[in-house]
Each structure stands twice: as C-alpha cells, then as structure tokens.
Amino acid sequence: MSRIAAKFEELRRKNEGALIAFVTAGDPTISATPKIAKTLEDAGADIIELGLPFSDPIADGPTIQAAAERALKSDMNTDAYFATIKKIRKTVKVPLVCLTYFNLVLKRGVGRFMKDCRESGIDGVIIPDLPVEEAKEVIEKADDNNVDVILLAAPTTTEERMKRILDSTRGFVYLVSLLGVTGARKKLSRTVRDMINLAKKSAKKNVPTAVGFGISSSKHVREVIESGADGAIVGSAIVDIIAKNIVNEKKMLRDMHNFVAKLKDATRT
Amino acid sequence: MYIDKFPVKGRFNGFGGQFVPETLMPALEELEKAYLKLKKNEKFRQKLDRYLREYAGRPTPLYFAERLSEHAGMKVYLKREDLLMTGAHKLNNTLGQALLAKHMGKTRVIAETGAGQHGVATATVAAMLGLKCDIYMGTVDMERQRLNVFRMRLLGARVIPVKSGTRTLKDAVNEALRDWTANVKTTHYLLGSVVGPHPYPMMVRDFQRVIGKETKEQIIKAEGRLPDAIIACVGGGSNAIGIFYDFLDDPVELFGIEAEGRGLKTCMHAAPLCAGSEGVLHGSHTYVMQDKFGQILPTHSISAGLDYPGVGPEHALMKLRGRVRYDSVTDEEAIEAFKLLSETEGILPALESAHAIAYLKKMPRKFRDRLIVINLSGRGDKDVEVAAKATGVEM
Numbered sequence: 001m002s003r004i005a006a007k008f009e010e011l012r013r014k015n016e017g018a019l020i021a022f023v024t025a026g027d028p029t030i031s032a033t034p035k036i037a038k039t040l041e042d043a044g045a046d047i048i049e050l051g052l053p054f055s056d057p058i059a060d061g062p063t064i065q066a067a068a069e070r071a072l073k074s075d076m077n078t079d080a081y082f083a084t085i086k087k088i089r090k091t092v093k094v095p096l097v098c099l100t101y102f103n104l105v106l107k108r109g110v111g112r113f114m115k116d117c118r119e120s121g122i123d124g125v126i127i128p129d130l131p132v133e134e135a136k137e138v139i140e141k142a143d144d145n146n147v148d149v150i151l152l153a154a155p156t157t158t159e160e161r162m163k164r165i166l167d168s169t170r171g172f173v174y175l176v177s178l179l180g181v182t183g184a185r186k187k188l189s190r191t192v193r194d195m196i197n198l199a200k201k202s203a204k205k206n207v208p209t210a211v212g213f214g215i216s217s218s219k220h221v222r223e224v225i226e227s228g229a230d231g232a233i234v235g236s237a238i239v240d241i242i243a244k245n246i247v248n249e250k251k252m253l254r255d256m257h258n259f260v261a262k263l264k265d266a267t268r269t
Numbered sequence: 270m271y272i273d274k275f276p277v278k279g280r281f282n283g284f285g286g287q288f289v290p291e292t293l294m295p296a297l298e299e300l301e302k303a304y305l306k307l308k309k310n311e312k313f314r315q316k317l318d319r320y321l322r323e324y325a326g327r328p329t330p331l332y333f334a335e336r337l338s339e340h341a342g343m344k345v346y347l348k349r350e351d352l353l354m355t356g357a358h359k360l361n362n363t364l365g366q367a368l369l370a371k372h373m374g375k376t377r378v379i380a381e382t383g384a385g386q387h388g389v390a391t392a393t394v395a396a397m398l399g400l401k402c403d404i405y406m407g408t409v410d411m412e413r414q415r416l417n418v419f420r421m422r423l424l425g426a427r428v429i430p431v432k433s434g435t436r437t438l439k440d441a442v443n444e445a446l447r448d449w450t451a452n453v454k455t456t457h458y459l460l461g462s463v464v465g466p467h468p469y470p471m472m473v474r475d476f477q478r479v480i481g482k483e484t485k486e487q488i489i490k491a492e493g494r495l496p497d498a499i500i501a502c503v504g505g506g507s508n509a510i511g512i513f514y515d516f517l518d519d520p521v522e523l524f525g526i527e528a529e530g531r532g533l534k535t536c537m538h539a540a541p542l543c544a545g546s547e548g549v550l551h552g553s554h555t556y557v558m559q560d561k562f563g564q565i566l567p568t569h570s571i572s573a574g575l576d577y578p579g580v581g582p583e584h585a586l587m588k589l590r591g592r593v594r595y596d597s598v599t600d601e602e603a604i605e606a607f608k609l610l611s612e613t614e615g616i617l618p619a620l621e622s623a624h625a626i627a628y629l630k631k632m633p634r635k636f637r638d639r640l641i642v643i644n645l646s647g648r649g650d651k652d653v654e655v656a657a658k659a660t661g662v663e664m
Contacts, residue, residue: 055434055565056550058446059290065433077562102288103549107563129288129552154292156453161295179292180451 004171017267018231024051026076044264052100059128061183089121124148172208184216279467284582331487357647359390365476370457383438384574385417387461392426462505463581466552477511504575508646528570529597537569571600572620619647
C-alpha cells in the first residue's frame with residue numbers, strides 16, 4: 001500500500017478527513033520551503049502538496065501564479081526541487097505530493113522524473129494539464145516507481161469520464177470543486193456534493209476523494225468533509241499567508257501554523 | 270500522400286493531443302463533435318461560403334507583382350489576404366468558428382490576440398452575429414498595436430489587458446484558457462491559430478484552407494501550372510497551413526518563415542521550429558522555446574503576431590517529415606521587406622507577412638526566374654508606428 005493510501009486508511013479508522021495543504025516550493029525562497037513543510041506537518045496537515053513552479057500555469061489563479069513567479073525568481077527549478085524534497089524528507093513523515101505541469105515532466109523524461117520522485121521521497125504527482133486520455137505512459141512509469149498519479153475530476157466531468165478517471169487514478173481522486181482556476185473563494189461551490197456523490201457512486205473499488213479549488217476556511221473544510229469527501233485541499237489561502245509575510249518569516253510560519261491547525265480541527269467532525 | 274490524413278485521434282503522429290485541465294475536456298469533446306457534424310452539413314457550408322463571399326470579400330485576388338518580381342529575379346505572385354475584410358486572413362477562421370459557436374448555443378466568445386488582427390476579426394464577427402466578446406491582449410502588445418485596440422473597442426468588444434508573464438500573446442492565451450475554464454458552459458474560446466488542444470489545429474486549418482484552394486485555381490488560370498514554391502510566415506502557423514495545405518501532395522516546395530528577431534544565437538527571437546525543441550504548451554505537443562528544465566522562454570519579434578514561443582503541431586509534423594522547409598528572417602530584414610513592398614508595389618504589408626517577403630532574398634538559387642507565390646497574410650497599416658520607430662523616424 002502506498003504511503004498516501006495508508007494515510008487515508010489511518011484517517012478512516014480515526015474517523016477524520018484528510019487535510020491536504022499546498023504551497024509552491026521555492027516560495028518565497030528555496031531555503032524557506034523545508035521550514036514551511038515542517039510547519040505544515042506540525043500544524044496537522046495529513047498530506048503536503050509541493051508545487052514545482054511552471055512559467056505558464058493555466059489552471060492557477062492570480063495567487064498561485066504569483067507564488068510560481070516568486071519561486072522561479074528564487075531560482076527554483078526541477079533539480080533544485082528534488083534536492084529540496086530530499087532535505088524535507090529528513091524531518092517530514094507525511095505523504096508528499098508534487099504538483100506540476102506536464103511540460104516539466106516531459107522535458108526531464110517521464111521515467112527519470114518518476115525515478116527522481118521515488119528517490120527524493122515524493123509519493124504522488126498531480127499534473128493538472130494531463131487528462132486521463134494523455135496519462136497512460138505517465139501512470140505506467142509512475143507505477144514502476146511506486147509513485148501515485150492523482151487524476152482530477154471537474155464539475156463538467158460526465159459519468160462515463162468519471163468512471164475512467166476513477167479506474168486510472170492512484171492514491172485518491174482530486175475533485176475540482178468549481179468551474180475555474182485555483183484561488184480562495186468566499187462561498188463553497190454548490191456542485192461539491194454532487195461531485196462527491198458521483199465519484200462514490202461510480203467507483204468500482206474504494207477510491208478516496210479529496211476536494212480542492214476555492215477551499216479557503218475551516219468552514220469550507222468542514223462542509224467538504226460533512227458532504228462525504230475523504231479530504232479537503234487548501235492552497236491559495238495558505239499561499240496568501242506567505243505572500244503577506246515575505247519579509248517576516250517568523251510571523252509567516254506562526255500564522256501558517258495557527259491557520260492550518262484550525263483547518264485540521266475542521267476535519268474532525 | 271498527406272491531405273486529410275491527419276489528425277488521427279487528435280494527433281499529428283506524436284504531435285498535438287489535448288493537454289488541458291479536465292474541466293475543459295468535455296467542452297473539447299463537444300466542440301469536436303459539433304464541428305465534425307456541421308462540417309458535413311451542406312446548409313452550414315453554404316452559409317459560411319455566403320459570409321466569406323458577401324461579407325468578407327472572398328475570393329481574394331492573386332496578384333502578379335511585376336516590380337517586386339524584377340527586383341527579386343523571380344516571378345512572384347502575392348495572395349492578397351491583406352484585402353480580406355479587417356485586413357488579414359484571420360477572418361476566414363473567426364467566421365467559421367463564430368457560426369459554429371452560435372450553432373452550439375454559446376452566447377459569448379473570447380479570444381487571445383497578439384498583433385490584434387485576430388482580436389479585430391473576432392470582434393467583427395461577434396458584432397455581426399450578436400455575440401458578447403472579450404479579447405485578451407498582453408499589455409506589451411496593446412502598446413505596440415494601439416490602433417487595433419481601439420478598433421476592437423469600436424466593434425463593441427471588451428479588451429482585457431494581460432499583465433502576467435511576458436505580457437504578450439503567450440500570456441493572453443493563458444488568460445483566455447483560464448476564462449474558458451470558468452465560463453465553459455456559455456462561452457466559446459475562439460482560438461486564432463492552428464495551435465492549442467485538438468480539435469483547434471484541425472478546425473482552424475480547415476477554415477483557412479480556402480486560401481490554398483483559391484490560390485491553386487488562380488495560379489493555374491494565370492500561369493497554366495502549379496507554382497515552384499510557396500512562402501508564408503509562421504507564428505502559430507494558420508496562414509501558412511491555410512495556403513500550404515492543398516499543395517501538400519503536389520510537387521511544390523513550401524517555405525515557412527519564422528521570426529528570427531535579433532538573431533537565432535541571441536535569446537531574442539520567436540523561432541521554435543528553427544531553434545526550439547519538443548514540448549507541451551497550451552494543450553499541444555509541439556515545438557516550443559524552453560530552457561533545459563522545460564520553462565517556457567520569453568520571445569522577441571518586431572511583429573507582435575509572430576511573437577509566440579510555440580507553433581501548430583501540424584507544422585511540427587511537417588518539419589519532421591521534411592515536407593516544409595522552415596527558416597527565419599530577422600527584424601531588420603522584415604523591416605527592409607516592409608519598405609521594399611511599399612516602394613515597389615505600393616502595398617504596405619503587415620510586419621508578419623513582411624517576413625515572408627523578406628525570404629525572397631534568401632531563396633535557394635535554383636528558384637531564379639521560377640514561379641513563386643507568397644501569402645500576403647495581412648496589411649501593414651497597423652504597423653506604421655512600429656516601422657517608423659524601427660527606422661528612426663519620429664512621428
């Protein structure tokens with residue numbers, strides 16, 4: 001069983017939802033990322049997504065675009081990314097997921113990318129511009145390296161597509177809560193419950209569901225978990241804390257810890 | 270044989286594909302289905318033909334450029350897409366897609382634009398068909414193509430400034446894709462070139478094929494034979510594919526000219542086929558300009574319409590097969606050609622098309638006295654300011 005699957009299993013036994021926290025690696029600096037990852041784990045994040053920034057992140061809203069720009073300016077690149085993950089793995093035990101765009105995987109070579117994931121301690125990858133139709137080779141090479149390829153489903157996903165996505169995804173399925181890009185929203189989209197139900201109904205085997213995009217408060221996290229999801233993914237709201245405290249790392253880590261701890265509380269319903 | 274062979278399942282051999290967020294996949298499926306169905310619909314074809322003829326002004330002339338020919342030492346014909354309504358070939362595609370969008374029940378169209386020609390062509394058909402229209406344009410391009418920004422606004426479109434990344438065409442495509450993801454139910458993304466995810470490279474090509482079809486008839490009528498070579502500029506590659514396509518199975522040499530900017534050895538160019546490598550950008554596997562990690566590189570060209578780090582996947586295939594020869598000309602050479610055509614023929618070419626004209630000078634020797642067709646894809650009124658600046662003239 002993969003580290004991600006084991007985590008969902010453990011949380012199910014404890015009757016908790018998973019809190020999945022996202023930040024961009026290298027934002028605001030490469031040296032800050034291990035401290036940020038440790039803070040997220042200490043505050044209760046069950047899984048940490050670390051973005052490998054790409055110059056043209058078409059699935060991301062302004063907050064994460066800005067984070068990617070900051071990270072690229074701090075010289076984050078694929079080599080530095082895996083070196084950073086190795087450093088993080090020395091202290092952080094929770095599953096780590098790499099979120100990136102397909103061109104960076106292709107350029108490195110899909111096989112080599114997955115091997116680097118395994119060797120550095122990445123447990124899963126999320127590639128928002130890689131739909132199930134294009135994912136075959138990536139999944140095969142990731143499987144060879146015990147890396148989970150986590151596929152996304154969206155509010156526009158039909159039942160037929162949902163079945164294919166659930167058959168192919170590993171670890172969990174990422175349910176995109178709304179039509180649009182990433183970014184904090186005030187209200188939770190009404191489609192969330194329908195999507196969770198469709199995913200639960202369509203799965204041949206037990207596939208954990210995690211809801212992301214727009215989830216920005218404890219209230220949202222609670223709603224998502226109460227709607228039947230196995231996890232909630234929070235990104236932009238955490239990245240906002242980084243953006244607001246670039247000059248004051250101590251305060252950044254403290255605010256992040258407090259915020260994430262509250263989010264985690266909301267998964268214990 | 271090549272014509273109508275590709276794409277197969279959205280692929281031009283290894284190129285093309287659909288590398289987009291899941292949210293858009295059902296929309297792409299819907300679009301492909303609607304397009305393939307409508308393509309066979311005789312009524313739709315007649316309707317599009319009528320608009321192309323009565324509204325846009327097709328067929329465009331094929332003009333024998335006598336003084337340019339003398340200068341070049343070749344017999345040169347110009348396919349006058351600059352005479353199409355709105356001043357460039359872009360309208361062929363926007364008419365087709367807007368009619369399709371309307372048929373699909375969409376009430377809003379969005380588009381990206383670089384030089385503003387595609388934006389103007391989109392705003393034009395949106396006004397004519399009563400569709401809401403938002404155009405994404407990088408702020409760098411808005412500055413250098415001010416005239417077109419004003420034209421789009423006059424046509425009732427909203428021009429949304431894009432301030433992210435390099436603030437040019439690439440970033441305008443990013444923003445348009447993000448908008449489409451949020452508004453996919455009501456909105457059609459009217460993509461302006463043969464780039465992006467399937468079915469766009471196929472669909473835009475089909476709508477632009479009219480250029481090559483007419484050219485073939487016209488040159489046979491004028492000269493009684495096929496040309497020896499065809500030259501077209503390549504940014505995304507829609508005017509080039511449009512004129513090349515119906516000649517692909519003929520013994521005609523094809524030249525696609527990319528923007529060399531300040532030189533291929535500098536980083537200041539926009540020539541992914543000549544100096545880039547394979548990658549995935551904007552939903553398609555093709556040639557892109559990228560660093561060793563796969564980050565997309567900034568581009569430079571004096572021509573906003575060619576200032577793009579990717580290229581249509583079908584061009585990537587034709588490069589691989591050697592069917593089209595891709596080469597490049599610099600900013601300086603393009604400006605020279607801009608002046609040359611103005612002075613020899615009284616025609617101001619778009620700076621994009623000036624790249625194709627400039628290539629006459631670089632044509633292999635064997636083409637001396639031979640029959641050449643150049644796709645004059647757009648007119649240059651929009652570029653007068655940029656040309657003045659480049660030649661050191663204060664306006």
